[in-house]
Each structure stands twice: as C-alpha cells, then as structure tokens.
Amino acid sequence: MSLLKAVIVEDEEIGRETLRNYLANYCKDVEVCGEGTNIQEGEELITKYQPDIVFLDIEMPFGNGFDLLEKLDEINFEVVFITAYSNYAIKALNLSAAYYILKPIDIDELIAAVEKIKSNSGNKERFQNTQILADNIKSINDREQKIVLPQIDGFEVVKIKNIIRAEAADNYTILYLEDGIKYTLSKTLKHYEELLSDFGFLRSHKSHLINLEHVVKYKKGKVGVASMTDGSAALISANAKKTLMDYFASSK
Structure with a gap:
C-alpha cells in the first residue's frame, strides 16, 4: 500500500x-x-x-x-x-x-x-x-442536524428531527423513524440518550427515549403514556412527567 x-x-x-x-x-x-x-x-x-x-x-x-x-x-x-x-x-x-x-x-x-x-x-x-x-x-438549526447510525455493512445517515423515538432491547436500541423505518443498533439506550438529549429528546422511561416534537397526546396514570406521530406509544415515568409537562407548557 x-x-x-x-x-x-x-x-x-x-x-x-x-x-x-x-x-x-x-x-x-x-x-x-x-x-x-x-x-x-x-x-x-x-x-x-x-x-x-x-x-x-x-x-x-x-x-x-x-x-x-x-x-x-x-x-x-x-x-x-x-x-x-x-x-x-x-x-x-x-x-x-x-x-x-x-x-x-x-x-x-x-x-x-x-x-x-x-x-x-x-x-x-x-x-x-x-x-x-x-x-x-x-447548521444554524439544530433540528436539521444529522446522526450516523452504524450498520453491519456500513452506516445510515438520518436527520435527527426524523427520529420519533427509541426503545431499549437488552444491550441494543431500536430506533423508530418517520415513514415506518426502524433500525436495530448495537448501542445501549443510554448512549443515544447522551447523544440526543440536547435535541429535544426525553428519557421518558427506563426503556423509552422520545422526541418531544413527535408527541401528539398524553394519557396520565401511575405510568403515563405518550402517543407519537407514528401511532406508537411510549411510557412516561413519574420522574419524566414534569419535564414533559414543562415542555408543553412552554410551547403554548
């Protein structure tokens, strides 16, 4: 060489x-x-x-x-x-x-x-x-920024704003995007929480990370449930509920 x-x-x-x-x-x-x-x-x-x-x-x-x-x-x-x-x-x-x-x-x-x-x-x-x-x-607008998602045969590049939510699956993370696209990634949910926390993402539950821009409905309860733009649901723990409420209160 x-x-x-x-x-x-x-x-x-x-x-x-x-x-x-x-x-x-x-x-x-x-x-x-x-x-x-x-x-x-x-x-x-x-x-x-x-x-x-x-x-x-x-x-x-x-x-x-x-x-x-x-x-x-x-x-x-x-x-x-x-x-x-x-x-x-x-x-x-x-x-x-x-x-x-x-x-x-x-x-x-x-x-x-x-x-x-x-x-x-x-x-x-x-x-x-x-x-x-x-x-x-x-990029002037953080929502236009991109993230590289490593794959077995290379990598995929996606806009952060197009990520709806992420879900833990043991030591893997399943990332759900618009248009029904999803990726299984060999990193923990904690890894993606650290990467995305500055871009409007909330660790809503030990198994869920959500993009607050994609929340369309919230149902309260001991463990709340957020409905997302793709029709899926994510759990909202008691600790995360206040952050969720503060976000939507400030958006009014």
Whole structure:
C-alpha cells in the first residue's frame, strides 16, 4: 500500500512532537508532510499537500478545529480529531461517528484510528462522516442536524428531527423513524440518550427515549403514556412527567 500523506494541526509543540514520533514508530504507512499551529496554517497545508489524513487538535487559540473544517469548500481527506476534555466536541464527534483520540494520546487508539482509515481507503464514501460533521457544525438549526447510525455493512445517515423515538432491547436500541423505518443498533439506550438529549429528546422511561416534537397526546396514570406521530406509544415515568409537562407548557 502507498504511504498515507498526513498533516498535523496542533498549537502545542510537545503535542506535535509526540504525535509525529508515535506515527513514525508505530504507523509506518503514514508520512507527515507538514505541521501547523493554527487554523490558517492548517488550511494552507491542506491546500498545498492534499493529505489523506489530517490530525486536528480541537482546542486552539483564535478558534478550534471545527472552524477549520467550516473554511473548506470540500473535504476529501480523513480527519482524526485530538481533544483533551471538550464534552460538546465529543458529542458532535459521536453524532457523526468521526475518529477522535483523547489527550494524552494513547498509542493503541492512534494505531486503531489509522488502521480503520486504511481499511476504508477503497470506500468511495470514506469522507462522508467528516462531511456530515462539518454540515452539522454549519447548521444554524439544530433540528436539521444529522446522526450516523452504524450498520453491519456500513452506516445510515438520518436527520435527527426524523427520529420519533427509541426503545431499549437488552444491550441494543431500536430506533423508530418517520415513514415506518426502524433500525436495530448495537448501542445501549443510554448512549443515544447522551447523544440526543440536547435535541429535544426525553428519557421518558427506563426503556423509552422520545422526541418531544413527535408527541401528539398524553394519557396520565401511575405510568403515563405518550402517543407519537407514528401511532406508537411510549411510557412516561413519574420522574419524566414534569419535564414533559414543562415542555408543553412552554410551547403554548
């Protein structure tokens, strides 16, 4: 296999040096063509070298790694994000199923990310996850944002607003969308609760996660029941009832 051209965009010298040495010693298929310390240098390096991979620090002075992606008209490279602690960034990355490594860099995580990129090198859709992330960042309306749903043979991309509800099935989650579409996913309901809680979703019951925009009726009881736009029903626990009531009170 030919060498993968790489660019490192990281404001800290020790971070660039560590990553450069790790790649040289443990990822022999990767050749570092250039290193930048900020968004402007990163954009110039990407334009100059047309890399296969960009190792991109998220938190930098005068902007962040997402700002760099926003400046690009086209993303025709893979991105491995490097982040120290930013919860909002990790949520965005998980929504798009993008590659990321937490600081301090773990060698095994770095190797795994590079190996995944190598294995996808023949896939014409290999840049789509990063493009979805960039689209999400640019989106003014959160309801237009998208989520990547991993499948056995690849992945599906859906708009978050089209998800009606999710239901736990042991360690799996069944996601119900408009038009009767549903997906069985190999992640727990807790995982999707964490991803979607900022987008109008309520963990209404230990087994149910609902999109409040798709609730059409509520029937009270010891355990309430919400009727959804697809005709299905979701349980509402006593703890979730107040959040549901507050949401619809504020919507009047």
